[in-house]
Amino acid sequence: MWSAQRLHVCTPSSLLPSERSSFFSERVAEKNQRTLPSSCGKKVRDVSRVYSVLQWNRKPQYAGKAPRVVVVTSGKGGVGKTTTTANIGLCLARHQFKVVAIDADVGLRNLDLLLGLENRVNYTAMEVFNGDCRLDQALVRDKRWTDLELLCINKPRYKMPLGFGGKALVWLVDALKKRPEGCPDFILIDCPAGIDAGFITAITPANEAVVVTTPDITSLRDADRVTGLLECDGIRDIKMIVNRVRSDMIKGEDMMSVLDVQEMLGLPLLGVIPEDAEVIRSTNRGYPLVLNKPPTLAGLAFEQAAWRLVEQDSMKAVPVEQTPVKKSFFPFLG
Numbered sequence: 001m002w003s004a005q006r007l008h009v010c011t012p013s014s015l016l017p018s019e020r021s022s023f024f025s026e027r028v029a030e031k032n033q034r035t036l037p038s039s040c041g042k043k044v045r046d047v048s049r050v051y052s053v054l055q056w057n058r059k060p061q062y063a064g065k066a067p068r069v070v071v072v073t074s075g076k077g078g079v080g081k082t083t084t085t086a087n088i089g090l091c092l093a094r095h096q097f098k099v100v101a102i103d104a105d106v107g108l109r110n111l112d113l114l115l116g117l118e119n120r121v122n123y124t125a126m127e128v129f130n131g132d133c134r135l136d137q138a139l140v141r142d143k144r145w146t147d148l149e150l151l152c153i154n155k156p157r158y159k160m161p162l163g164f165g166g167k168a169l170v171w172l173v174d175a176l177k178k179r180p181e182g183c184p185d186f187i188l189i190d191c192p193a194g195i196d197a198g199f200i201t202a203i204t205p206a207n208e209a210v211v212v213t214t215p216d217i218t219s220l221r222d223a224d225r226v227t228g229l230l231e232c233d234g235i236r237d238i239k240m241i242v243n244r245v246r247s248d249m250i251k252g253e254d255m256m257s258v259l260d261v262q263e264m265l266g267l268p269l270l271g272v273i274p275e276d277a278e279v280i281r282s283t284n285r286g287y288p289l290v291l292n293k294p295p296t297l298a299g300l301a302f303e304q305a306a307w308r309l310v311e312q313d314s315m316k317a318v319p320v321e322q323t324p325v326k327k328s329f330f331p332f333l334g
């Protein structure tokens with residue numbers, strides 16, 4: 001079994017990596033050697049190890065009340081929000097959950113590209129607001145997995161339309177709930193980078209959040225800031241995905257480990273996605289990574305994260321900061 005599953009959300013700590021004891025970093029490095037998958041799909045043994053964790057013979061059990069409105073956010077741009085939304089959305093649809101993925105990155109939308117649906121977006125939410133089309137006309141159904149639908153807010157390169165804000169997105173989510181086809185199980189909102197109006201709009205209807213971060217200090221600081229803002233907005237269910245993890249760099253102590261990230265952000269871990277050239281290839285082909293056959297490690301990691309999202313699970317806790325108390329053979333000797 002992929003033992004990263006047993007890793008835990010440590011208590012948030014203000015310690016900087018440099019301030020930690022060498023004993024701690026050695027333990028972390030040692031643990032990562034055992035837990036993290038390598039960065040590409042070459043190691044078949046590793047793939048089968050992760051593969052065995054996924055229980056393909058059963059559907060994950062839906063936790064919570066439909067629809068679960070999940071915003072995928074990060075603060076920093078380019079860390080993998082859209083990649084996460086596309087791949088998790090597709091995994092959920094493959095498990096026959098009804099999913100609507102909303103691209104709330106108004107000016108720079110690209111979720112349609114990642115899903116390979118760019119040629120099929122004729123109408124957007126703006127046309128729905130203006131009364132030029134119905135909501136179901138603006139929803140683009142994926143032909144491969146028909147439980148996935150895409151909704152774009154606006155045409156590419158347009159600025160945030162006047163009057164579009166949190167209330168408008170809440171209205172859209174309510175309209176999705178009341179569709180005659182039935183309420184979706186998941187509404188995934190792909191959030192724009194930054195913490196300005198676009199971010200506020202995207203988080204307004206959400207009741208859960210997935211914070212995507214990479215293991216670097218700039219991304220972590222932004223993720224921390226965003227987590228604070230989400231909490232201020234009343235979103236309590238926040239999980240994180242650590243993306244673009246390179247085990248070779250972690251071993252060389254050139255990259256922060258997942259445990260370091262957990263410790264700094266203090267968020268439950270939904271998934272650890274390795275750096276994988278296949279992600280870039282699939283982005284450019286408009287063919288989400290999770291559809292690749294044979295599956296790559298990053299694809300399997302997304303699959304596992306989707307599974308955890310459905311079951312409202314997170315990687316279990318091991319208090320890594322607690323050093324085991326050494327007991328001598330004769331207890332009275334101390």
Ligand code: ADP
Pocket residue numbers: 074076077078079080081082083084193243244245273274275276277279280281283298
């Ligand atoms: P965001 O939506 O946060 O701006 P994207 O999802 O668009 O970020 O990803 C930015 C770039 O990073 C894309 O080119 C994508 O292919 C690449 N990328 C994302 N995740 C990975 C990964 N795990 N390995 C390699 N490249 C990745």
Ligand code: MG
Pocket residue numbers: 081082083105110190
């Ligand atoms: Mg994006």
